[in-house]
Amino acid sequence: MIYFDKVTKRYGDTAALEDVTLSVAPKEFLSIVGHSGAGKTTLLKLLLAEERPTDGSVFFESVDINDLPNSALHHYRRKIGTVFQDFRLIPNKTAYENIAFAMEAAGRDDAEIASDVPYILELVNLADKARHFPDQLSGGEKQRIAIGRAIINQPDLIIADEPTGNLDPINAFEIVEIFKKINELGTTVMLTTHNKGVVDAIGGRVVTIDRGRLVRDDVGGEYIL
Amino acid sequence: MARMNGMTIKRVLIGGGKNFIRGGAVSAATVVIMTVTLSIIGSLIFLSALLNFTLNAIKDKVDVSVYFVTTAQESDILAVKSQLEKLPQVASVTYTSAADALTAFRARHATDQLTLQALDELAGNPLDASLEVRAKDSSEYDSIVSFLEASPTLSSGGASIIDRINYAQNKDVINRLTLAIQAAREIGFAVVMLFAVASMLIAFATVRLAIYVAKDEIAVMRLVGASSAYVQGPFIVTGVITGLTAAIIVLLLLWPATWYVGAKTVVWFGGFSVASYYASHFFLVAAILLAAGVALGGVASVFAIRRYLRV
Numbered sequence: 386m387i388y389f390d391k392v393t394k395r396y397g398d399t400a401a402l403e404d405v406t407l408s409v410a411p412k413e414f415l416s417i418v419g420h421s422g423a424g425k426t427t428l429l430k431l432l433l434a435e436e437r438p439t440d441g442s443v444f445f446e447s448v449d450i451n452d453l454p455n456s457a458l459h460h461y462r463r464k465i466g467t468v469f470q471d472f473r474l475i476p477n478k479t480a481y482e483n484i485a486f487a488m489e490a491a492g493r494d495d496a497e498i499a500s501d502v503p504y505i506l507e508l509v510n511l512a513d514k515a516r517h518f519p520d521q522l523s524g525g526e527k528q529r530i531a532i533g534r535a536i537i538n539q540p541d542l543i544i545a546d547e548p549t550g551n552l553d554p555i556n557a558f559e560i561v562e563i564f565k566k567i568n569e570l571g572t573t574v575m576l577t578t579h580n581k582g583v584v585d586a587i588g589g590r591v592v593t594i595d596r597g598r599l600v601r602d603d604v605g606g607e608y609i610l
Numbered sequence: 611m612a613r614m615n616g617m618t619i620k621r622v623l624i625g626g627g628k629n630f631i632r633g634g635a636v637s638a639a640t641v642v643i644m645t646v647t648l649s650i651i652g653s654l655i656f657l658s659a660l661l662n663f664t665l666n667a668i669k670d671k672v673d674v675s676v677y678f679v680t681t682a683q684e685s686d687i688l689a690v691k692s693q694l695e696k697l698p699q700v701a702s703v704t705y706t707s708a709a710d711a712l713t714a715f716r717a718r719h720a721t722d723q724l725t726l727q728a729l730d731e732l733a734g735n736p737l738d739a740s741l742e743v744r745a746k747d748s749s750e751y752d753s754i755v756s757f758l759e760a761s762p763t764l765s766s767g768g769a770s771i772i773d774r775i776n777y778a779q780n781k782d783v784i785n786r787l788t789l790a791i792q793a794a795r796e797i798g799f800a801v802v803m804l805f806a807v808a809s810m811l812i813a814f815a816t817v818r819l820a821i822y823v824a825k826d827e828i829a830v831m832r833l834v835g836a837s838s839a840y841v842q843g844p845f846i847v848t849g850v851i852t853g854l855t856a857a858i859i860v861l862l863l864l865w866p867a868t869w870y871v872g873a874k875t876v877v878w879f880g881g882f883s884v885a886s887y888y889a890s891h892f893f894l895v896a897a898i899l900l901a902a903g904v905a906l907g908g909v910a911s912v913f914a915i916r917r918y919l920r921v
Contacts, residue, residue: 433833455920456838463835473830477632489621490836534834 386411386573387432387542392441394427394597401427403597404441409575411541414568416584417577419594425577428594429544432575433467434458446541463491466535466572470547472527474519474534480526481506481515484533491538505533509563525556532563536572543567545576549583561586618840626847636820637852643816644856644906647809648899652860654802655895656868656884660875661798663882665791672748672784675776676758677738680708682771687739690758690771694743697757699750704742711737738773748788751777810906817849817910821918828918838919846911853907857899864888864895 387409394402402424409415417425430436431443434450443450445461453461474483481502488498506512509529519527528548535543545564549557561583568574578584584591593601630637678687684707694703706714712735719725729736745751755777777784821828824845831841865888872885888895 435833459832459835459837462833467833473826473833475827475830477629477827486831486836487834490831490834490840492618494617538835 386413386446387575388444389428389431390442390444392431392438392443394424394431394436395439400597402431402438402594405594405597405599407592407599407602409573411573412568412571414565414574414587414589415576416587416589416591417575417594418579418584418591419577420579423594424597425579425594426546427597429546429575429577432544433462433465459490463538464541466538466540466543468528468531468535468543468545468548470550472519472524472531472551474527474530476519479516479518480511480522480530483519483530484537487534487537493538501537505537509533523556524552525559528552528556528560529563532560532567536567540572542573542575545574547577547579549578549580554582557583558586618843622840622843623847625844626851629844629848630851633820633848636823637848640816640820640852641856641859644813644852644903645859647813647906648853648856648860648903649863650805650809651902652864652895652899654805655898656887658798658802659887659891660879660882660884661794664879665794667880668787669748669791670744672744672751672787674743674745674751674755676741676743677773677775678740678771679769679773680735680738682739684739686771687741691741693761694741694754694758697754699745699747699753701744701746703744706740706742708735708737708739711735711740748784748791751781751784813906814910814913817852817907818914821845821911821914825918828915832919841919842912842915845915846908849907849911850904851907853903853905854900855903856907857896857903860899861896 387407389405389407392402392405393400405424405428407428417428419425427436431438432445432450434453437451445464448461450461474480475486478486484502484505485498488501493501503512503515506515509532511526511529511533514522514526514530517526519530522530528551532548535545543564548564549560552560557580564574564576565587576583576587590604591601592599633640676690687705691703691705694700715737716726716729743754745754755775758772758775828841828845832838868885868888872883875885876883
């Protein structure tokens with residue numbers, strides 16, 4: 386489904402990623418671990434086409450992302466649900482509107498939005514906070530809304546960049562459980578973290594990146610640095 | 611912008627409206643700056659009208675008088691008047707008979723007994739009949755005078771009926787005034803444009819700042835799969851609403867403002883009332899300010915957001 390082919394990304398003289406080759410199968414749950422600045426976020430940015438590789442190619446469903454023109458990026462990104470460490474909710478939209486925005490952007494009609502958004506709000510257990518703005522929500526609630534936004538269009542892939550980084554252990558555990566459930570329903574999940582507890586709770590395949598290089602790739606692996 | 615269907619346009623319009631309402635302090639600050647900008651543009655409209663009024667008033671004071679010999683028949687003078695009125699460069703021709711000139715002279719010197727006695731001692735009326743000629747443009751007096759000097763129809767029995775034309779002594783003044791009017795128009799236009807551009811740049815910077823505040827939000831919209839047009843649309847609508855709101859505020863504020871200074875400007879500027887001008891030109895001023903508001907808000911938003919769409 387996803388294939389990084391000898392990917393290098395440099396910012397000036399500094400290599401954020403060096404000759405990384407990695408493949409991810411459909412319905413897989415992949416944890417990417419590493420210290421801060423190891424290159425985990427860069428890897429996800431390349432997959433989102435937020436950045437372009439200096440060398441090598443990134444394939445998504447056999448399409449080289451580098452070949453996509455800027456005008457086609459929004460169509461490509463609709464196949465991916467994204468969750469960020471800092472939530473990145475739109476501040477002047479309510480919880481309902483933040484989730485609905487992803488559907489509106491994908492051109493879904495009002496009837497679909499009116500039926501799907503309340504369902505997703507129920508799913509992330511925030512139906513009672515539908516009219517709340519992000520600054521009226523706790524960190525864990527914000528992250529659950531962000532997950533709702535990521536899954537509303539039933540994407541093929543969810544990528545989550547340090548989704549538990551700003552959360553307390555209880556909220557972090559709840560978020561991990563939501564991701565596991567999403568994965569069990571058939572969606573591929575790629576998650577970066579430097580939290581050993583999160584990796585242990587997820588289980589499954591663990592890829593370790595250190596100073597831009599892929600140093601370990603263990604199916605059913607563990608957090609070793 | 612990519613093609614949008616009705617549903618998308620509705621969402622963009624609603625999104626822009628919500629952005630404006632929920633923008634709070636940022637929306638309010640942008641409206642205030644835009645109001646100041648449009649107030650300056652509104653003031654420049656009045657300044658331009660005042661300049662035109664003043665220049666026209668000065669132009670109206672310029673004329674050429676043609677004096678006729680005392681033996682000239684009134685019918686010959688009226689024939690000359692008729693010929694002058696047919697010239698395209700002539701705005702008006704006023705005839706003053708010798709008798710009217712004498713009456714006016716007596717009225718003007720009613721308190722000057724010495725002059726009136728001297729006049730009484732003369733046999734008959736010493737004053738000439740005259741035509742007062744006003745040109746449509748002060749630069750056209752030369753051609754009118756040339757016409758008068760060259761036209762053979764002005765002679766009666768071989769002798770010219772024109773005694774003198776006061777153009778020669780006024781020529782320098784008229785030429786200088788023509789240059790001054792032209793310079794005043796050009797300088798006035800330059801000043802108006804300078805202030806307009808400066809105020810527009812301030813409005814542009816403010817809209818850019820408002821969009822800079824939302825740059826992370828724009829990046830997220832792009833990453834969740836929104837097209838550039840769908841991201842850009844609500845911001846442009848917000849910019850247009852900001853411009854329209856500011857224009858309406860300025861139009862409302864101009865009523866009491868022009869009413870307050872209206873009576874004073876009549877005295878200061880020799881009859882020009884900004885209140886009367888605003889009342890009689892309301893739709894023109896409204897059209898200019900609303901168009902400027904929409905253009906400023908919309909165009910500034912388009913330019914400001916463009917750089918943040920490269921995600």
